[in-house]
Amino acid sequence: MEEIQYVGEHLWPGRIGHFAILTAFVAALLAAFAYFKATQRRETPTEYTGWRSLGRGAFITHGAAVFTAIGVIFYIMINRFFEYQYVWAHVSEELPFKYIFAAFWEGQEGSFLLWMFWHVILGFVLLRFGRSWETSTLAVVALVEAVISSMIVGIYFGGGEGAFKLGSSPLMMLRETMAAPIFANxxxxxxxxxxGLNPLLQNYWMTIHPPTLFLGFASTTIPFAFAIAGLWMRRHEDWLRPALSWALFSGAILGTGILMGGAWAYEALSFGGYWAWDPVENMSLVPWLVLIGGIHTNLVARSTGHSIRSTYLFYILSFVLVVYSTFLTRSGVLGETSVHAFTEMGLEWQLVAFIAIFLLMGGILLGARYKGIPAPAKEEATSSxxxxxxxxSLVLFFSAILITGSTSLPVYNKIxxxxxxxxxxxxxxxxxPHYNKYQLWIGVFIGLLSGMGQYLRFREVNWAKNRGRFAAHLGGAAAVAMILTFLTTQWIEAKAWQYWTLLFAGIFTVITNLDYLVSFLRGNLKAGGSVMSHMGFGIMIVGIMASGLNQRVISNNPFIMEGLIEGADDESLRRNILLFKDNPMIMSGYEVTYTDDTLDVYTRTYTVNFKRKDAEGKILEEFDLHPNVLYDKSFTKIAASNPSTKHYLKKDIFTHIASLPQVEIDMEMRQQREDSLNYKVHEVLPYSTETFLDTVELRDQDTSLVKTYSLTLEEIIRNPTHxxxxxxxxxxxxGARIRVHRDDEDSTYTVEPMVALRGQLLYSYPVQINELSTRVRLNEEVFERVFTMEEELNYQEFNLAPGQQTTFGGNTITFQGFNRNPQHSNYIPEEGDLAVGASMLVQTPDGSQYPVEPIFLIRQGQPLNIKSEIEELGIHVRFPVLDPKTEQAKLLLAMAAPREAAIPIDVATDSLRSDYIVLEAIEFPGINFFWLGSIMMMLGMAVSMGYRMSQKRPA
Amino acid sequence: MKKIHFVAIAMIVVAIALLVNAAGDMSTYATFQQASTLDQKVKIAGQLAKDKEMVYNPEKDPNYFSFFIRDADGEERQVVLLAAKPQDFELSEQIVVTGKMEGDQFIATDLLMKCPSKYKDEEIYIKSEKSAQAG
Structure with missing residues (x-):
């Protein structure tokens, strides 16, 4: 086949990008190798520095290449080079600039690059400040980078169908990735x-959540690298210090990233909660749990020399679990068990290799060095x-194992x-419930341990002396916690004893940590971070219990719900309420009204008003919520439904649009519905009334109802609004103002339908009368009836100077002068217009006067004119030419008999209303405890990290 | 033996106990045939019978949506979901419903859809005039 010479493709960014990715891959391999050699030769300074320089050069080159690749992808995205598959898949013409970042990491390739970006940044910190750890840790980081780079190099070995593919490049041309007839052009x-970007992801969370989460993922690599380095160089005690600061950093960032995911789900997606035990959520939580276990054993190891082996194990596993989570979420193995949709890149085996490399590296190294790792002969005392x-730590690890096990079920099935x-x-x-029933006990254990543990000392110092004090504080705290638990259950309903236990454990932690802070620390910040984190954990537990157990769907309406399905008595499942526009509904003490909706490009935002009234009907509280829906580009379906939440200190009220009438979802359907209506034309003379009968067939009976309608045309409107x-x-x-009445209804409805002609297209704006199931519109023939056609007019020409008079059709026409700022209903001024009005006064023989002002206009060098009309007299006036020399205006006048024709009005009496929304509203009590507690947990880790880093390094 | 070993053994015992217990939470995807004999919640994976009637009338009941799916044995039954009709329902390739049989109907409390990935959409949008939206 002949090669097509494509026009307009931008090939050079792709070439630069490919080269950069390839460079990144090779440089990372080289850096890993050089740093490996440097570490091996660390006893011989000359060799060591030589290899180290090479390693540094290679790692910096790798970093520069990663930045270049990212820059190139941003460049092609910003410039909308749709010939690139990645740009085509993630960006569209209309995508606002603020979502370019989100679009960048929407795809797998982009998120791999984001991950690599953070490794490079963290790697640079190690390179600058790592000292004796630089070569060994960076050897590991560089190797990780090499493996991730391999995911996006896109090299093919062999050819044809059976080609082995190494990585999937983000810089493929669209025509290389798919065959379509369009590429023949x-x-x-x-x-x-x-x-374009998936509309569900078009929100600011998509801009901030992935970078935070990936920084969290990338930061788990550093404790892992230190663990490998410690094993490798047999520096089993030295590595604990730097690893701890990094692990605290990682714990805080990864935790924040996970929380942001929860906050996103709660705030912006219609999941109706912040945590759903979705596999993707689970697999980001698990590495964090193991990492937190590692932080605790690390602290033990630093203080007592115990638990060094488990610290190694936990840090290694934490990173391997991050890789495993990458595998689960990116290989498509989760398939139908996750609500998250993922693309398959065809890199399953490469991802498996990724896990295998680092699992084996950690496992073999730990196994080989295991015997040599120091461990005190004397075991820990139970009071220490x-x-x-x-x-x-074991409990956390145990929790991680259980979650991983359940989440991995699809992997087990595949195998x-x-x-x-x-x-x-x-x-x-x-x-x-499956996850909750186990994790509940984990929560209880952790709550009790982190409460009690604070009072204990490392190596049980002065245990004999402190035993009494320990028991007193513990007993006191337990008593206070029990009372508080009881009080809490007066606020939130906790029906089972298991929930009571968990609530107690959470409150117990808060009390003991508070007590510890006051009684023992007395403002000493050494353990301040720990107190803050553990208190945060306790508060979070209370928040989870309050919002989880007592979340209440408030959008259930007993009238609609009953008796529709036999045997379905599960009321809690009936979550949605139907709200007709402007018809208030009572739900859970609120009077809820859907009042308004506005469409802005693709987003339709609804206003839902909530009112709380007292017994006398006085409004105690009123607020509006604004849930919205996002249409897809074709306006035939809803791409996303975004919730809106009212935040109180004590609770949240969360709402979202669960459904809409089909005609509001699909505009094609709406057109079909409009076309299928049984419109009948009625000719109505202005200011008169027309009556007609409408027959309604009654189903199941051989009778029909006859109803009498009357239409009154009150006014024809020349400047209509809708x-x-x-x-x-x-x-x-x-437009026209029409009064509609049906004999079986007391009220009369006044409607103002209109039609507009724009260019060659006719737009009709009908009006629905819901109470009568009737739709009224103006027939398009209305134009011919209302407007006199230009071709029927016989214009006479007059050339007048300001102040001159003439007669036309018996009327006296006075040309009063030019108006530099003319006003006219059909004239919308534009920048650069040169518009002049000819002010005229028309006096009829009987003495009544009519002002009229046609406009002469020069727009973009084109002379135009806008006609004026005196409807009562049937006089039409144009002002086509202004002679600047003589200052005379050429005026065209014509006369036509005033129109008194009947107006055709279309009426359909079978139009059902479609102005409603299906709303779901959920109340989450105490959810702020969840956010407060979890933020305290993360901040506590940050404080601890700051404290550890501010302490002097050992010489 | 160290105390820590006791703790470890205790945890392993608990873990095994939990796993045995958890086995009850696991099930294979059932068929309508099996569901009608069991009096418990089951999961059924199937395909939407696109030729059969799909009912969602929010004007009548916003929490009633019924459709037909074909299970692994090829049996077609009506499923009633007591919730609003999910978005993009018609596009789903595979549907997993959780619930119970009630007479001839399967009453579902939860529904998961597997949709063709948004990214794999191999349709190339051709630039077109902004289509006028009729009011």
Whole structure:
């Protein structure tokens, strides 16, 4: 086949990008190798510095290459080079600039680059401040970078179908990734446009959540690198110090990243909660749990020399679990068990290799060095802090194992099916209770341990002396916590004893830590971070219990719900309420009204008013919520429904649009519905009434109802308005005020339908009368009836100077002068217009006077004129030429008999209302405790890290 | 033996106990046939029967949505979801419903859809005139 010479493709960014990614890959391998050699030769200074320089050069080159690749991708995205597959898939013409970052990391390749970016930044910190740890830790970081780079190099070995693919490049041309007839066109670039960012992801969380989470992921690499370095160089005690600061940093950032995911789910997605035990959520939580376990054993190891082995194990596993989570979320193995949608890149085996490399590296190294790792011969005493901290770490690890096990069920199924294709995959029938029932006990243990542990001392110093004090504080705290737990259960309902226990454990932690802070620390910040984190944990538990157990769907309406399905008595499942526009509904003490909606490009925002009234009907409280829906580009479906939440100190009220009428979702459907209505034309003379009969067939009976309608045409409106009509220059619009009455209804309805002619297109704006299920619109023939056609007019020419008079059709016409600021209903001024009005006065023989002012206009060098009309007299006036020399105006006048024709009005009496929303509203009490507690947890870690780093390094 | 070993053994015991217990939470995807004999919540994976009627009338009841799915045995049954109709429902390739049989109907409390990925959409949008939206 002949090679097509494509026009308009930008090939050079792709070439630079490919080169940069390849460089990043090779430089990372080289850096890993050089740093490895440097570490091995650390006893011989000359060799060491030589290899180290090479390693540094290679790592810096790698960093520069990563930055270049990211820069190139941003460049092609900002310039909308849709010939690139990545740009086409993630950006569209209309995507606002603020979402470019979100679009960048929406795709797998972009998020890999984001991950690498953070490794480079953290690597640079190690390079600058790592001292004796630089070569060994960076060897590990560089190797990790090499493996991740390999995911995006996009090199093919072999050819054809069976080609082995190493990585998937983000810089592929669209035509290389798919076959489509459009690529037969050499100028296809001009014709394509991008898919754009998934509308669900178009919000600011998508801009801040992934970078934080990936910084969290990247930061777990550093404690891992220190663990490997410590094992490698047998510096089993030295590594604990720097690793601890890094682990605290990682714990705080990764935790924040996970929380942001929860906050996003709660604030912006319609999940109706912040945590759903979704596999993707679980697999970002698990490395964090193990890391927190590691931090605790690390502290024990620093203070007592116990638990060094477990610290190694935890830091290694934490990183390996990050990689495992990458595998789960990116390989597509989760499939139908996750609500998150993921692309398959065809890199499953590469991801498996990623896990295997680092699991084996850590495992083999730990196994080989295990015997040599120092461990005190004397075991920890049961009354020592280290004993209980170690138990706590084990509990966290245990929790991580349970979550990983349940989440990995699809992997287990895949493996079983590999050996036995008939194997039926297993699933967890009801995931949320499944996870909750185990994690509840983990929460209880952690709560009790972190409360009690604070009072204990490392190596049980002065235990005999302090025993009494310990018991007193513990007993006191337990008593206070019990009272508080009881009081809390008066506020939130906790029906089972298990919940009471967890609530007690949470409150106990808060009390003991508070007591510890006051009685023992007395403002000493050494353990301030720890107190803050553990108190935060306790408060978070209370928040989880309050908002989780007592979350209440308040959008259930007993009238609609009953008796529709036999046997379905589960009222809690009926979560949605139907709200007709302007019809208030009572739900859970609120009077809720859907009052308004506005459309801005693709987003339709609804206003839902909430009122709380007292017995006399006085309004105690009133607020509006604004949930919105986002249409897709074709306006045929809803791409996203975004919630709106009212925050109180004590609770939140969360609402979102669960559904809309089909005609509001799909504009094609709306048109079809409009076309299918049974419109009938009625000719009505101005100021008169027309009556007609409408027959309604009654179903199941051989009878029909006859109803009498009357239509009164009150006025023809030349400058009509309608909520959906936005006037534009050059529009020709007409409306009518029509009074509609049906004999079986007491009220009369006044409607103002309109039609507008814009260019060649006719737009009709009908009006719905919901009470009568009737829709009224103006027939398009109204134009001919209302407007006199230009061709029927016989214009006479007059050339007048200001002040001159003439007669026309028996009327006296006075040309009063020029108006530099003319006003006219059909004239919308524009920048650069030169407009002059000819002010005229028309006096009829009987003495009545009519002012009229046609306009002469020069717009963009084109002479134009705008007609004026005196409807009562049927006089039409144009002002086509202004002679600057003589200062005379050329005026055209014509006369036509005033129109008194009947107006055709279309009425459909079978139009059902479609102005409603289906709303879901949930009350979350005490959710602020959850946020407060979890933020305290993260801040506590940051404080601890700051404290550890401010202490002097050992010489 | 160290105390820590006791703790470790205790945890392993608890873990095994929990795993045995958890086995009850796991199930394979059931068929309608099995669901009608069991009096408990089951999960059924199937395909939407696109030729059969789909009912969602929010004017009548915003929490009633019914449709037909075909299970692994090819049996087609009506499923009633007591919630609003999910977005993009018609596009789903595979549907997993959780619930119970009630007579001839399967009453679902939860529904998961597997949709063709948004990114794999191999349709190339051609630039077109901004289509006028009729009011």
């Amino acid at each position: 050499a100028e296809y670039v001009k014709l394509i446009k991008g898919n 802090k280290e004993f209980w901290m170690f138990i706590g 079983m099916q590999f050996f036995d294709p008939t194997f039926q995959g297993r699933v967890i029938a009801d995931p949320i 909520p959906d009509y936005h006037p534009e220059a050059g529009d020709l619009a007409v």
